[in-house]
Structures are given as C-alpha cells and as structure tokens.
Amino acid sequence: MNNAMQFLMMILIFLFLQHHFNFINGRISLSEHEALLGIKSAITHDPYNCLSSWNSTTHHCTWPRVICFSESASNRHVISLDITSCFLNGTLSPDIGFLKNLRNLSVANNNLSGPLPSSLFLLSGLQHLDLSTNEFNGSLSSSLSSLKALQYLDLSGNKFNCPLPLDVAEMVQLRCLSLGFNNFSGEIPPEIGKLQFLEELVLEWNALSGALPSELGYLTSLNLLCLSMNQLSGEIPESFSQLNNLTDLYLADNNLSGSMPRNLGTNGKLEYLDLSQNKLTGNLPGVELIDLSNNELSGALPPTIGNFSSLQELFLQGNRFSGSIHPQIGNLQYLDLSSNNFSGKIPNLLPNLVFLNLSRNQLSGDIPEFPAYLPLYELLSMNQACKPFRDAITNDVLIWLDIIVERRLSLCLTDESLIKIASKANGRLQNLALLSCVRITDGGLMRVVNENPHISKLYVPRCTSLTPEGVIRAVTTLTEGSNCLTSVKINGIYNLNQHLQALESNLPKGQDREPRFYHKYDNYSFRSLDKDTRPIDVEMCPKCQMVRLVFDCGRKSCGDRCRGCLHCFSRCAGCGRCITDADDELEKTICLDYLCLDCWLSLLKCNHCTRPFCPRHADEETS
Structure with a gap:
C-alpha cells in the first residue's frame, strides 16, 4: 500500500510540473524562439543594442548571446543565454521558463x-x-x-x-x-x-x-x-x-x-x-x-x-x-x-x-x-x-613615482584618500593606475591630474563613477601641459561612443596595430594592462559600432572576419579563437567556461564527469 501511495504521489508531482511547464505567464506553450522574444520584450532599455538583432525573421540559434546544442540537424535547443554586462533595464520575463533545456x-x-x-x-x-x-x-x-x-x-x-x-x-x-x-x-x-x-x-x-x-x-x-x-x-x-x-x-x-x-x-x-x-x-x-x-x-x-x-x-x-x-x-x-x-x-x-x-x-x-x-x-x-x-x-620627500591601486584596495579608495596619497608625490607622479576603483569621481581625478602634470600613464578601467567628459578633461589637461601622456586605459567606462575621437586626438599616434587576443584566465592587473602598448585600449567594434575592447581571432583562417568585441563573437576562454555553433567543437570546463576542442583536450579532466578543470582548478584532485 505504501509503495502504491508513493507511486501515486510521483504521478501527481509529474503532472503538476508538466502543467506548470505548459502554462507559464498565462500561456499554454511557447517555442524557444517566442520565449526569447518574450524575454526581449520585458527589457525597457538596451543602451548597447545587445538584443537588437533578435527578431522574428532570423533563427534564434544565430542570435548573439544565445548558444544552441544540436543532437541532430532537426533538433536544436537553447542551452545557454548570456546577456551579461549589457546594462539592460527591465525585468526577467516569466517566459524564461519555456527554455526547458537551458543549462547556463x-x-x-x-x-x-x-x-x-x-x-x-x-x-x-x-x-x-x-x-x-x-x-x-x-x-x-x-x-x-x-x-x-x-x-x-x-x-x-x-x-x-x-x-x-x-x-x-x-x-x-x-x-x-x-x-x-x-x-x-x-x-x-x-x-x-x-x-x-x-x-x-x-x-x-x-x-x-x-x-x-x-x-x-x-x-x-x-x-x-x-x-x-x-x-x-x-x-x-x-x-x-x-x-x-x-x-x-x-x-x-x-x-x-x-x-x-x-x-x-x-x-x-x-x-x-x-x-x-x-x-x-x-x-x-x-x-x-x-x-x-x-x-x-x-x-x-x-x-x-x-x-x-x-x-x-x-x-x-x-x-x-x-x-x-x-x-x-x-x-x-x-x-x-x-x-x-x-x-x-x-x-x-x-x-x-x-x-x-x-x-x-x-x-x-x-x-x-x-x-x-x-x-x-x-x-x-x-x-x-x-x-x-x-x-x-621631516625635510625629506619620499619620491612617489607610481600609484597603482588594485585588488582589495579598489573598493576602499575614495577621492579624499586618493588626493591625500597623491600629495606625497609633490607633483612628480608619473603613473596613475586605478583598477576598478568605483568610488573615484571626475572631481577627485582632476584634482590629482592638476597637481601632477607629468603623468605618462593614466589607467582607470572599470572606474564606473567616472564620466567620458571627466576622462577627456583629464587627458586634455595632461596633453596641453607637459605632453607626457602616452597611454590611457578606460575600458568599462560607460557611453564612450561619442567621445572616442576626442580622446584619440589628444594622444600620440600608435604604432602598427598589434593583435589582441582574448584570454579569460589572464589576471586583470596593472602588469597585464601594461603589456598593451596601444595609446588607448578601446576602439570602435567593426561589427556593432560600439566602443569596447576589440579582440582578434586566434584562428588564422578567420583573418579579420570575426574581429570584434565579446558581445559580438563568442571566444574560447583559453586561446581566444572564435566559437560558433557550426564548429561543433564547443566544450565546457567544470567552471562552465567555453573552450574550443583543442584547449578542452589539453586540460586535466575530472574522472567523474569528464569535464576539464580550468587553470584555476587544474591542480585539484581528480579521483
């Protein structure tokens, strides 16, 4: 009797879940294509046009930020939806529940x-x-x-x-x-x-x-x-x-x-x-x-x-x-x-x-x-x-040539503390690198720039309280004064599209363009930024026409065809090669980083699930 009751309960739970899957947001059922368009319709503001190419006339598996998996040519399902860092306004639509095969x-x-x-x-x-x-x-x-x-x-x-x-x-x-x-x-x-x-x-x-x-x-x-x-x-x-x-x-x-x-x-x-x-x-x-x-x-x-x-x-x-x-x-x-x-x-x-x-x-x-x-x-x-x-x-000035703030101090640094630290340089500061210092504003940056006209490297990536206008004022001040400024890093500052030309006009012209390859496992640090010899780190993406970091493809046969930002092209976290659904070589690590087949094969695998460990977990036990 107990077994019969348990079986009956399992049947009821199954029917309950089946009912909810087939009746979401007042609708009986939606295709994955319709569900994705429903998700888009719940977005009230898309400043970077991340979802602009989602429409009823193209197949949803070709849309950016959507990854499908095909068990057969006629059976393709959405397994990944990644709309990270689009700065979207709106809500998460209940239609998300119709993407039944979603893994990410x-x-x-x-x-x-x-x-x-x-x-x-x-x-x-x-x-x-x-x-x-x-x-x-x-x-x-x-x-x-x-x-x-x-x-x-x-x-x-x-x-x-x-x-x-x-x-x-x-x-x-x-x-x-x-x-x-x-x-x-x-x-x-x-x-x-x-x-x-x-x-x-x-x-x-x-x-x-x-x-x-x-x-x-x-x-x-x-x-x-x-x-x-x-x-x-x-x-x-x-x-x-x-x-x-x-x-x-x-x-x-x-x-x-x-x-x-x-x-x-x-x-x-x-x-x-x-x-x-x-x-x-x-x-x-x-x-x-x-x-x-x-x-x-x-x-x-x-x-x-x-x-x-x-x-x-x-x-x-x-x-x-x-x-x-x-x-x-x-x-x-x-x-x-x-x-x-x-x-x-x-x-x-x-x-x-x-x-x-x-x-x-x-x-x-x-x-x-x-x-x-x-x-x-x-x-x-x-x-x-x-x-x-x-x-x-008392009478001896400690010569502060570099101020580099990263890691744990980034969230703590305020305008007041930055000004106090920079004052130790006595106007001779050469390099100012503030990585992800989200509390630094235009006023604090300008105060330091005005008091240190010989800065040659100004790195403020992901300092999201800075405005493009504030960065332009800082760059203009440094170039009109001593003209020592050689390099600016500003990736992650919002709304740069209308200001790129003004920034570039104040910087020295770079050498021949060096290729930049995406590598997720590179540490986001001053040393990794300093390897880039470009006068400015961002540029206009040739595909979406937005000012972002633009990457070349590690796949030689591609040439410049898939050169663009990460919003436009999915890339292998290991080698930076482009990855498309048609390549049939999309693999994942335990951390769900996407890899090309070559990088996937080169990593240490888990004995249980056969997925590899990313470099961060590569030294873990696999037994």
Whole structure:
C-alpha cells in the first residue's frame, strides 16, 4: 500500500510540473524562439543594442548571446543565454521558463529589477545561474531546491531581503554559492554543511546574525569562505580546523570573540586570512598571508613567522602586540604593524617592501639604511613610527613615482584618500593606475591630474563613477601641459561612443596595430594592462559600432572576419579563437567556461564527469 501511495504521489508531482511547464505567464506553450522574444520584450532599455538583432525573421540559434546544442540537424535547443554586462533595464520575463533545456543563464551586471519569476525554478537542468549585480528583490522561492543540477549560483549584488533559504542544502551539486551584497537576514542554516562539493561560499555584506554553525566545518572541499561584514557573533568553531583545502578565509567586520581554533591554517594551503574588526583573543596562528587588524591580539610575534618564505602580506595593526620586530620577516612586501606596543630598534626591513606602516608604537634607535626611493605601489606610511623616524623624513620627500591601486584596495579608495596619497608625490607622479576603483569621481581625478602634470600613464578601467567628459578633461589637461601622456586605459567606462575621437586626438599616434587576443584566465592587473602598448585600449567594434575592447581571432583562417568585441563573437576562454555553433567543437570546463576542442583536450579532466578543470582548478584532485 505504501509503495502504491508513493507511486501515486510521483504521478501527481509529474503532472503538476508538466502543467506548470505548459502554462507559464498565462500561456499554454511557447517555442524557444517566442520565449526569447518574450524575454526581449520585458527589457525597457538596451543602451548597447545587445538584443537588437533578435527578431522574428532570423533563427534564434544565430542570435548573439544565445548558444544552441544540436543532437541532430532537426533538433536544436537553447542551452545557454548570456546577456551579461549589457546594462539592460527591465525585468526577467516569466517566459524564461519555456527554455526547458537551458543549462547556463547569465544576466549579471545589468539593471534588472523586481522579483524572480517562479518559472525560473522549473529549469531543472540548469547548471550555471548568475544573476549578480542587478536590482532583483523580494524573497527566494522555496522552489529553489528544484534546481538540483545547479553547480554555480551567484545572486550577489541585489536587494534580496529574506532569511537564507533552508532548502539551498538540497542543491547537492553546488560548487559555488555566492549571495553577498544583499540584505539576507537571520542565521546561517546549518544545513549548508551538507553541500559536500561546495568550493566557494560567499555571504559577505548581509545582515546575518547568530553564531557560526559548526557544520560549516564539514565542507571539506571548500577553498573560499567569505562571511565578512555581517553581524555574526560567538567563537570561531573548532571544526574550522578541518577545512583542509581552505585557501581564503574572510570573517572581518563581525562581532566574533574568543580564541582562534588551535589548528586553523596548519594545512599549509591557507593564503588569505582576514579576521579584522572583531574581538578575537589568544595567540597568532602561523599562516602564509595574514590580516588580523583591529582585534585584541596580544603577546610577541611568534618567531616561526620567519619560516614562511612565501609570506608576502602581514597586517596586524590595531592590536596589543608587544616586544621587538623580528628582522627575519624582511622578505615581506606589505607590512602594517601600526598601533601596537612594539618596542626596541627598527630592523632593516626595507629591501622588498612596497607598503610599510610602523606608526604609533614605541620604537627607537637608529634608522635603517634606506634605498634612494621605494617602489611604492599602494600606500606608504612611515611617519610617527618613532621620534628618529619622524625627524628623518621631516625635510625629506619620499619620491612617489607610481600609484597603482588594485585588488582589495579598489573598493576602499575614495577621492579624499586618493588626493591625500597623491600629495606625497609633490607633483612628480608619473603613473596613475586605478583598477576598478568605483568610488573615484571626475572631481577627485582632476584634482590629482592638476597637481601632477607629468603623468605618462593614466589607467582607470572599470572606474564606473567616472564620466567620458571627466576622462577627456583629464587627458586634455595632461596633453596641453607637459605632453607626457602616452597611454590611457578606460575600458568599462560607460557611453564612450561619442567621445572616442576626442580622446584619440589628444594622444600620440600608435604604432602598427598589434593583435589582441582574448584570454579569460589572464589576471586583470596593472602588469597585464601594461603589456598593451596601444595609446588607448578601446576602439570602435567593426561589427556593432560600439566602443569596447576589440579582440582578434586566434584562428588564422578567420583573418579579420570575426574581429570584434565579446558581445559580438563568442571566444574560447583559453586561446581566444572564435566559437560558433557550426564548429561543433564547443566544450565546457567544470567552471562552465567555453573552450574550443583543442584547449578542452589539453586540460586535466575530472574522472567523474569528464569535464576539464580550468587553470584555476587544474591542480585539484581528480579521483
């Protein structure tokens, strides 16, 4: 009888789902072609014309940002829809539920709003779902658990305001769960500890409260855990010592207290540890990269710190450390020991440092021998370290030739702090590189440019608070003055189409055009940008006529036929070759990056699903 009842329930559930698949948004059924046009009709503003070629007269599998898979010539289905970074306004249409074979849905970096349509959760084959950096709101449907094939879920940067759904633990295939920068509230569900394949858990910048569940220690595949900027309290569970694959741990800006787990970081893999702005006590564990600033840690620095030859960054400011500073840590590049109780002489720490802050301690003695100037990349604060230190630099200008802000500092840098840092150059700044510094405005940039007329490289990519007019004013000021400016990088600044000619007219003419190939795995850093010798990094895309980064094709037979931006041509994440559905060589990594067949074959494969690991995961176990 029980078996009969279970069978009957399965039949009813099947019929229920079948009914919902066939009745979405008040309509019985739609073809994939009609569904995509319905999705387009829910968009109220498309500034870059990303969807302009979607129409009723062409086959939808030829449309940009749509990828189809063909089991046979007559049976082609949409498996991927990627409308990332189109800056679209509107909503996500319920017609999305008619794309029954969809495996990848990426709508990140737009301005889509409203609640998520319930039909989205009927896409049971979905493996990759990225809705990040939009304005979606409301609560998450309990139907989220129906997406059991999902491996990647990113809802960060929206306006969701509800408790974390308990049934997220039923998505047992998840490798990445990113829900940061929302307004999720309540406690972290202990059920998350059931996600045995989870590699990345990001819940930062929410309103989560309560204790850290010890069940998180069961996530033995985890390599990134980010819970910063919440209201979490209590101690760090001892079970965190079991996270043997953890490389990045961020618990900053909470109300955590008590001692740190005894064996935290002893696995040898932990590289980034940020527990700042808490009330932690006890001794310091030995790890490779440490940020424990603004806690209540005390005692002397353990001499074992000198044993970590790869240690590059150490931030211990705002604690109660005492004793002397070990000269053995002189291989560091970033060192901040300010606002502690260190005493004694200052060791010769400077050979490799690009960041040093020893202020507000009780240091004394002779000043170490300094090089002619320090190659400063982010911030140097040496005054107030001790009286001899202050006296030594009172009449001596530290020559700041470069200011390069990237990585974690990008989100923190404001106009005020930039102006203060740039003032150290005394008007002799040569290179100014602000990568993704979204808080820098036209006013702050112009202040620095006016005070430093000899800047030769101005890199402000993805500084989205800057306007084209502001960039033109900065470029014009630099070229009309000393005429030292040789290179500008401005990719990611909005609405450049009407201003490219004005920018180019103020820059030196480049050499013969060098090819630029797309490579997703290249680090977005100052060094990678500096390899490009063009006077300006963007140009008019020959296909869509929008000002963007334009890439050449790695496939020699293509010539210039598929030269264009990423909105117009899908490219292999490995070699940059164009990929079309007709090539029949579209493959995916575990991270769902698209690859040509040659790059796919060259990567290490998983023994279970045969998909390769991208370079970021290539060293993982495959057994």
